[in-house]
Amino acid sequence: MMSKRTGLKAALFATAALMFASPAFADKANPVIGFTAYDMTSFIAWGKQGAEAIAKANNAKLLWQSAKSDVNTQISQIQQFINQKVDVIIIAAVNSSTLGPQIAQATAAGIPVIATNLSISGPEAEKLVSYVGPNDVGAGEQEAQAVVDALHGKGNVVIMQGPVGQSGAIDRTKGIQNVLAKNPDIKVLAMQPANWERTQAYKLMQDWLSRYGKDINGLISENDDMAIGSIQALKEKGLNGKIPVSGVDAIKDGLRAVRSGDMIQTNLQNGALELGMAVQVAINHVQGKEVPKEAMLQMPGITKADVNKYYDQLFDNADKFIAGLPELIKANMASGKYANQ
Secondary structure, three states: OOOHHHHHHHHHHHHHHHHOOOHHHOOOOOOEEEEEEOOOOHHHHHHHHHHHHHHHHOOOEEEEEEOOOOHHHHHHHHHHHHHHOOOEEEEEOOOOOOOHHHHHHHHHOOOOEEEEOOOOOOHHHHHOOEEEEEOHHHHHHHHHHHHHHHOOOOEEEEEEEOOOOOHHHHHHHHHHHHHHHOOOOEEEEEEEEOOOOHHHHHHHHHHHHHHHHHHOOEEEEOOHHHHHHHHHHHHHOOOOOOOOEEOOEOOHHHHHHHHHOOOOEEEEOOHHHHHHHHHHHHHHHHOOOOOOOEEEEOOOEEOOOOHHHHHHHHHHOHHHHHHHHHHHHHHHHHHOOOOOO
16 A cells, blocks of 8 residues: 555656646647738738637637738747747748747747748758748749740740748749740740739839830739739730739639739639648647648649639638638648648
């Protein structure tokens, strides 16, 4: 029979073990998640709906911050999350190579970090628990090929890029260049960032039309927001629908532009699915469950032939999609087909 003294020692030991348990195995039924996103683009706004739905389904608290495309702001937000002692931090980075010290600091404080949408580069990337994001090289290849095919392999194009230093822009540019290297009769008149923004894209396209005029045969835009801004400039010259335009993300206005013929193709990066999955990965890790080191989402190309199917699913019935998102993400994570919808 166990003595009272021995029993007391055992009880004290068990209590101490619980106190000093690893955070991954502690009681995290209601985890607190700090999420900092580079800006509130159309893609991120849709993604936030997915992130909120997954947090709610898991009884998690989501602390959302937008860095408004400012690296220093994002650094401050990460520091704030560390000071608040959140359970996990998710980062959609303003710049892929500048957050190493903050990731190291969070990790040292026992706070796991997950990257989403845009990858993190540098040695501190190894400290990340997981990366949940798109195959941006593949998306760049698909959108470039769409314009090349529309021009029958010959003509002049302009390329509108995302922000300098962001992995999405770097990788989509790489994909575009992969295709152009195989099509020497496609000439690049100009290639310049418009930072994912419609207004900047509108002004840049106005400048290009003034500079190159009728020599522009096609536009490869690294996201839909920039494509939409550019199309507005083309409309003012009566050129919409006459110059093939491709984009990435399949936001609401992007799909509408494909449907109207103003864009020939976009590539579906479902923000709600992607950022929602990042939140689920974060919650699973905090609760001690196994998570993928990398969950890469392959983007399907969308043309006028199938645009209505995706528009109906994502926008005409957006509430239904969001309601079913928790179960969809669980199924995708189990199957490894992360982009299935």
